[in-house]
Amino acid sequence: xxxxxxxxxxxxxxxxxxxxxxxxxxxxxxxxxxxxxxxxxxxxxxxxxxxxxxxxxxxxxxxxxxxxxxxxxxxxxxxxxxxxxxxxxxxxxxxxxxxxxxxxxxxxxxxxxxxxxxxxxxxxxxxxxxxxxxxxxxxxxxxxxxxxxxxxxxxxxxxxxxxxxxxxxxxxxxxxxxxxxxxxxxxxxxxxxxxxxxxxxxxxxxxxxxxxxxxxxxxxxxxxxxxxxxxxxxxxxxxxxxxxxxxxxxxxxxxxxxxxxxxxxxxxxxxx
Numbered sequence: 479x480x481x482x483x484x485x486x487x488x489x490x491x492x493x494x495x496x497x498x499x500x501x502x503x504x505x506x507x508x509x510x511x512x513x514x515x516x517x518x519x520x521x522x523x524x525x526x527x528x529x530x531x532x533x534x535x536x537x538x539x540x541x542x543x544x545x546x547x548x549x550x551x552x553x554x555x556x557x558x559x560x561x562x563x564x565x566x567x568x569x570x571x572x573x574x575x576x577x578x579x580x581x582x583x584x585x586x587x588x589x590x591x592x593x594x595x596x597x598x599x600x601x602x603x604x605x606x607x608x609x610x611x612x613x614x615x616x617x618x619x620x621x622x623x624x625x626x627x628x629x630x631x632x633x634x635x636x637x638x639x640x641x642x643x644x645x646x647x648x649x650x651x652x653x654x655x656x657x658x659x660x661x662x663x664x665x666x667x668x669x670x671x672x673x674x675x676x677x678x679x680x681x682x683x684x685x686x687x688x689x690x691x692x693x694x695x696x697x698x699x700x701x702x703x704x705x706x707x708x709x710x711x712x713x714x715x716x717x718x719x720x721x722x723x724x725x726x727x728x729x730x731x732x733x734x735x736x737x738x739x740x741x742x743x744x745x746x747x748x749x750x
Contacts, residue, residue: 488519495528504532508545515552523549523557530556534563539571558588562595569602574611577602578636585632586672603643612637631666700746708735708745716749 491510498506508529514521526549533542542564549556556564561583568576581599584591591599602608616638624633648658655662668676684693700706715731716723728747735745 486513486517486519488514488522488525491519492522492525492528495525499528499532502532502536504529504536504538504541507532508541508548511545511548521552521554523554523560526554526556527560530560531563534567537567537570539567539573539576542567543576555587556583558584558592558595561588562592562598565595565598565602569598569605569607572607574607574637577608582632582634600645603645609642610640612640614640627670629667629670629672630664704746706746707739707741707743710735710745710747712747712749 491514495507495510498504498510511521511525511529514525526545530542530545533539533545546556546560546564561580565577565580565584568580584595584599588595613636616635621633621635621638624635625631628634646658648656650656650663653662667673681693681697710728710732712728713723716725716728718727732745732747736742739745
């Protein structure tokens with residue numbers, strides 16, 4: 479193709495990378511991805527697969543994470559198969575820092591993992607290495623702030639506490655209570671990054687669909703009078719389980735929410 483001056487494509491270079499993978503040549507496969515960037519070609523998740531899996535299969539953890547870092551730099555998020563391969567090699571290398579990083583990647587990118595990934599995670603927490611990791615002391619205030627900033631679902635401060643992990647298979651009853659530990663599931667918020675990305679995607683969608691509307695004026699109004707701690711869809715509340723628009727229902731919900739808000743400010747409610 480080069481001799482005939484035929485432009486290379488993502489598919490063609492990915493095919494070359496797969497050939498390199500069959501030759502157990504991870505460096506060659508990785509070079510194919512790097513070449514895409516030089517040629518102005520947008521790489522995809524599949525473009526990185528040959529290099530990443532080759533390095534993982536060879537046990538070369540440093541080069542495997544070099545590929546993952548290259549993906550991140552170019553705005554490409556690994557999927558479960560890539561994360562599982564990285565997790566497997568990290569556990570084998572007893573790299574608790576990498577395991578911690580990948581568990582958060584699975585939390586944000588995958589959410590619900592497959593059975594094979596779940597078995598891998600379970601094996602990690604049952605391992606001797608996992609029981610020996612973790613700080614014995616930490617700042618309680620810093621921890622509380624980190625949890626709050628993360629939406630109450632995580633802290634991101636690394637492994638805290640040492641000792642054997644309690645690992646069990648369980649289920650959750652209809653009331654959201656864990657049948658193993660007895661604690662009830664709690665509602666968590668989106669973390670700041672997720673919230674910002676969600677807001678941008680909603681605004682972009684609204685601008686595309688409602689080009690002749692007052693959405694941009696509404697955004698300016700919101701920037702001036704906001705932020706609001708809660709938003710109520712008045713139409714859905716008023717028409718819930720009935721055909722008649724019930725204003726008193728909206729008032730009841732708005733007032734109830736207001737009492738739970740830290741600043742006791744009236745939430746923004748709208749009707750479309």
